[in-house]
Amino acid sequence: MPSRRVVERGKPLHAVSNLAIECALILKSIYCLSLRAAQGFLSSVLELMAFAVPCRLPLLLNAFSRYDEKHSMEKEKYDPYYRDFPSNVVPVRTPFTRPGQHDAGHVFIYMTNKWKQWSLLLDKTCIDGIYNEARQYVPSGFSQFWLLEKRHSTHKLRVLPFGSRAWRNAQLDQSDFPAELDRQVGSGRPLVVLREPARYYTQQGDVLSYHLQEAEAVAAAETYTRRHNHRAVVGLLLWDEMWL
Numbered sequence: 001m002p003s004r005r006v007v008e009r010g011k012p013l014h015a016v017s018n019l020a021i022e023c024a025l026i027l028k029s030i031y032c033l034s035l036r037a038a039q040g041f042l043s044s045v046l047e048l049m050a051f052a053v054p055c056r057l058p059l060l061l062n063a064f065s066r067y068d069e070k071h072s073m074e075k076e077k078y079d080p081y082y083r084d085f086p087s088n089v090v091p092v093r094t095p096f097t098r099p100g101q102h103d104a105g106h107v108f109i110y111m112t113n114k115w116k117q118w119s120l121l122l123d124k125t126c127i128d129g130i131y132n133e134a135r136q137y138v139p140s141g142f143s144q145f146w147l148l149e150k151r152h153s154t155h156k157l158r159v160l161p162f163g164s165r166a167w168r169n170a171q172l173d174q175s176d177f178p179a180e181l182d183r184q185v186g187s188g189r190p191l192v193v194l195r196e197p198a199r200y201y202t203q204q205g206d207v208l209s210y211h212l213q214e215a216e217a218v219a220a221a222e223t224y225t226r227r228h229n230h231r232a233v234v235g236l237l238l239w240d241e242m243w244l
Contacts, residue, residue, distance in 0.1 A: 080117055153234070
């Protein structure tokens with residue numbers, strides 16, 4: 001609905017609808033335009049349509065300029081991890097800190113549809129109390145609570161000087177891979193491949209794929225890292241519950 005304010009009779013009503021702001025933001029993003037370029041582009045489109053609204057364009061651009069500024073501030077402050085769990089492993093680290101099979105067996109939490117979605121790596125010997133800790137530190141809401149056991153995480157790609165032959169990935173030791181990767185995980189528990197969270201919030205989430213065989217899950221994680229230069233982790237799903 002358009003925003004409204006009381007004006008004197010005969011003066012134009014400066015109103016910008018949410019739909020107009022979203023439309024301008026979409027065009028700015030699709031064509032990679034600056035604010036000034038987006039203003040000129042929209043002016044040209046409206047002129048071609050013989051639909052002149054000169055008084056509204058500056059207001060529209062100011063509106064989504066403030067929108068961009070607000071979300072840029074949110075990006076700078078974003079931290080995807082809950083850091084206060086008493087059962088954090090010591091020294092504290094994420095599921096991605098030590099690649100390969102290192103830290104396999106420890107657990108971590110992933111929350112869907114949340115501003116903060118990850119826990120740090122948690123000590124599996126404290127697993128009986130982790131759920132109660134989560135209830136204390138993770139706000140309830142329309143979300144899914146996953147408790148996962150780390151099975152494998154990928155290495156960062158090696159950065160080489162310009163002109164050098166690119167490596168597809170850092171060389172891996174045989175000890176970096178879980179034993180018997182070709183076996184099917186027992187108890188019918190699925191394996192989930194998740195990407196490392198970005199530095200800024202995204203509604204897309206971090207879940208990449210689901211698997212029943214560990215070899216397939218590890219291969220999917222390694223393929224993702226090679227293609228996107230971004231780390232991934234394979235987790236065995238131990239607990240799945242609506243977080244209401």
